Every structure is written in structure tokens, then in C-alpha cells.
Amino acid sequence: MKRIIFSLVALAGMLSAKAQLPTDTFIKIEEHNLYSQCFADLDKDGDGIVTYADAAAATMLNLEKGGRSNIIEDYAFLKYFPNLTALAVGNTTKEVIDLHYQTKLEHLGVMSALWLEEVIISAKAAEPQIEGKEGVKIERCNLVPFADEGVKAFCLRSKIDKDEDGEISFDEAEAVKNLSLMSFKSFIKFIKSYEDLKYFPNLENFDAGTTYQETVDVSCLPKLKELNLGDCRMLKTIVLAKGCKPEIKYPVAYKGEQAKIVYK
Numbered sequence: 001m002k003r004i005i006f007s008l009v010a011l012a013g014m015l016s017a018k019a020q021l022p023t024d025t026f027i028k029i030e031e032h033n034l035y036s037q038c039f040a041d042l043d044k045d046g047d048g049i050v051t052y053a054d055a056a057a058a059t060m061l062n063l064e065k066g067g068r069s070n071i072i073e074d075y076a077f078l079k080y081f082p083n084l085t086a087l088a089v090g091n092t093t094k095e096v097i098d099l100h101y102q103t104k105l106e107h108l109g110v111m112s113a114l115w116l117e118e119v120i121i122s123a124k125a126a127e128p129q130i131e132g133k134e135g136v137k138i139e140r141c142n143l144v145p146f147a148d149e150g151v152k153a154f155c156l157r158s159k160i161d162k163d164e165d166g167e168i169s170f171d172e173a174e175a176v177k178n179l180s181l182m183s184f185k186s187f188i189k190f191i192k193s194y195e196d197l198k199y200f201p202n203l204e205n206f207d208a209g210t211t212y213q214e215t216v217d218v219s220c221l222p223k224l225k226e227l228n229l230g231d232c233r234m235l236k237t238i239v240l241a242k243g244c245k246p247e248i249k250y251p252v253a254y255k256g257e258q259a260k261i262v263y264k
Helices: 032-042 052-057 076-080 149-157 170-174 195-199
Strands: 006-009 026-029 049-051 060-062 086-088 096-098 107-109 118-122 129-131 137-141 178-180 205-207 215-217 226-228 237-240 247-249 260-263
Touching: 032 052, 049 052, 052 076, 149 178, 170 195
Parallel strands: 060 086, 086 107, 096 118, 107 129, 118 137, 178 205, 205 226, 215 237, 226 247, 237 260
Antiparallel strands: 006 026, 026 049
């Protein structure tokens, strides 16, 4: 029985030594048969690597094409595909599949999932149309489907996880007023996406931490009073909620240009 193994490989040599990048820039799919049939169209340069950007851009994923010889035993990799609207889960012996990261899923194909009994979806997601098998139970999950594991790691370190279950619920996130994603020498996390901030609508004080994003969008935080962008080294644009005017700590101007503010 073949297994599908996902590991992360480092990005090196693309930027200078001063501009260090996280070690989880790429998704590496080791199972060649599944990769060549199901993921090759996402690999734009044909180097056998799917980037997080490639995965986030995907709206359809058909794992049926992997063939009957590929038994999918772990679907954790799907968290890197948060914008899927259509998914065929392929051949699996799983009885329960956790899809709470797929908040936009509309169509779910389970034709080859012969043992499947239950699908877990986000409490804030619409119920997808299930095709290929009857009687599959839908279970709602109240956990935040983090798009950026770095943001989740900081939340866990910040004691937001009140019940200490290793996850952040929607209720726990909505109770937070202060959140810092600031890195320390013993805990370096580069933030790739600020999309997860939408689950923290009551934030008043936010430190964006270290990122190489040129745009930091905090327009989902209408109650923001203080915004620390001191470590956003390539910042060009700040997006704020209309009418929101927090006190902002700016980074050193990137290429001598001060970041501009946009409201939406």
C-alpha cells in the first residue's frame, strides 16, 4: 500500500542572507504517482514543488486521478488549500475526514471513499453538496481554520487557548483584544498571511510581527486602536477598516518610501 507523505523543504538562495525566509515555504509531495496525476497542473515551473501560493490559488482538486493503488490515509495537507470550492477525496479507508479548513467548499466527491461515514466542516462554512455516496454525516467544527500556522503558533503561546486543547475556537478568538505576532530569537515565525485576523474581530491592539508581505490588510479589525508594523520590512500598503484610525508604529521606510494607507 502506498502512502502519501507531505513534508516541507527549505527555500534557499533566493534572497540575501540578511533577508532570511521561513523553512516552510514549499509543500513537497513525495508520492510521485499521486503528484504527477493530481498536482502537476499546480506546479507552474515543473520542478516537482508546489508552493503555498500555488496551493492557495487552487479552487479545484481531484484526488481520484491518483488511481486505486494510492490509498490516502492523511488529509492534513488540505489545510494548505483553503480556497477549494470542489474536492474529490480519492481512494481512502478513512471513516472520518476533517475538512474544517475548507471554508469555501461547495462540491465534495466521495465516490472512492467506501468506508467514509463522516465529514467535519467549519461551523462558519456552508454545507457542501456531497456526490458519489449517500448517508455521509456532516459534523460542525468550532475551531478556527488557520491559513497561517505561524499565526496559530503565536496564539497558542499567548494563552488564548483557554481550555488548553491545542486549538483555538471561534469563541476564544472573538474574546481576544490584544494579539502580538512579534518574533523572538528562540521563536522565529515569519507571517505569510494575515487572512486569519478575520476571526479576531474585537482586536484593539495588534503587533503584526515579522513579514515580507508588501501589504498588511487589517480591514477586518474595525476596533483597532494600536497597530505595530515595526517589523514589516517591505511594507508598502496598510489597509484599514473605513473610519478606523489606530495609532501606527511604522517600519523603517522600504526603499525610502513610507507606506500608504488605504481604507475599505
